[in-house]
Amino acid sequence: MRPFQLMVGSRGAPDRATITEQARWAESAGFTHVAVHDHLANRHAPIPLLTAVAMATERIGLCPLVFNNDLRHPAVLAQELASLDVISGGRVVAGIGAGWNEPEYAATGLPYDPAGTRIDRMLEAITIIRGLFADGPFSFSGRFYTITEMEGGPKPVQRPHPPFLVGGTRERVVRLAAREGDIVGLDLRQDGEAILDAFEARTDLRIGWIREEAGDRIGRLDLNVLRTLGSLAITDQPLKVAADVARQLTAETGVSIDARDVLESPFSLIGSVPELVDKLRRLRQRWGINSFLAGWFGDAGLRDFAPVVEQLAGT
DSSP: OOOOEEEEEOOSOOOHHHHHHHHHHHHHHTOOEEEEOOOSSSSOOHHHHHHHHHHHOSSOEEEESOEEGGGSOHHHHHHHHHHHHHHHTSOBOEEEEOOOOHHHHHHHTOOOOOHHHHHHHHHHHHHHHHHHHSSSOEEEEOSSOEEEEEOOOSOOSSSSOOOEEEEESSHHHHHHHHHHOSEEEEOOOOSGGGGGGGSHHHHHHHHHHHHHHHGGGGGGOEEEEOOOSSOOEEOSOHHHHHHHHHHHHHHHHSOOOOHHHHHHOTTOOEEOHHHHHHHHHHHHHHHOEEEEEEEETTOTTTGGGHHHHHHHTTO
């Protein structure tokens, strides 16, 4: 079984003192990574934010969750990721996705191509980033990008390259992530029947896709849950909290959802400290899911979750 990865996310635009305090607390609590989403909104861009985290800490990983491939040329992103890996002493995760937030495309004038096109473009980008991380000049000629005898630099500390996290929701991207990634990010759409991805039967199905595609690589993959049903809640009344989440999701999606299914979902973190320690171990045993975005700096339940992190750190 792969060791647990327990991530905490940063959002908004905190000042330097706040970033430093949060990052040092997360490291001391045993979290493995600070994660940040990539959106053109009132929040810090991933590379500057994660650089600030790197300079304030010694060990914690740096995880863009995930870069929208369409916002940067892959040669630019390769240089930025490698630079941060050098500056941090080898702590970067290369998180990348095909892009999904259509309003950002409209606001910036970028064409919002069909999903298949965006995924194909991301595949080329992964090939280029990996090629520029490697030694020697790299060339590539594809449908979307052309690279000619380019020597990428600097080279990342992690060899042959930092771990790639590829995240998504639908079958093609999940299978692609199992082939191309080192960390498979299982995202969750919460519209209509797509919400069923959060529960047992569809989790069995999606993990089956990963195992089929990964083959003998499966034991080297980390499987990540990067979204939660409801908020992180440390509570002695988990069924009551889960019932509130189930009612809200039922109203939003039109799908009848049971509170017990919410409690058992790999996408929920609701329960007492011993219950959550046991649950995360069971999820890893059953599905191989070992990586979780637990919550966000500033969340009400985050500091109460620290004892869970303490018990699972390094195991």
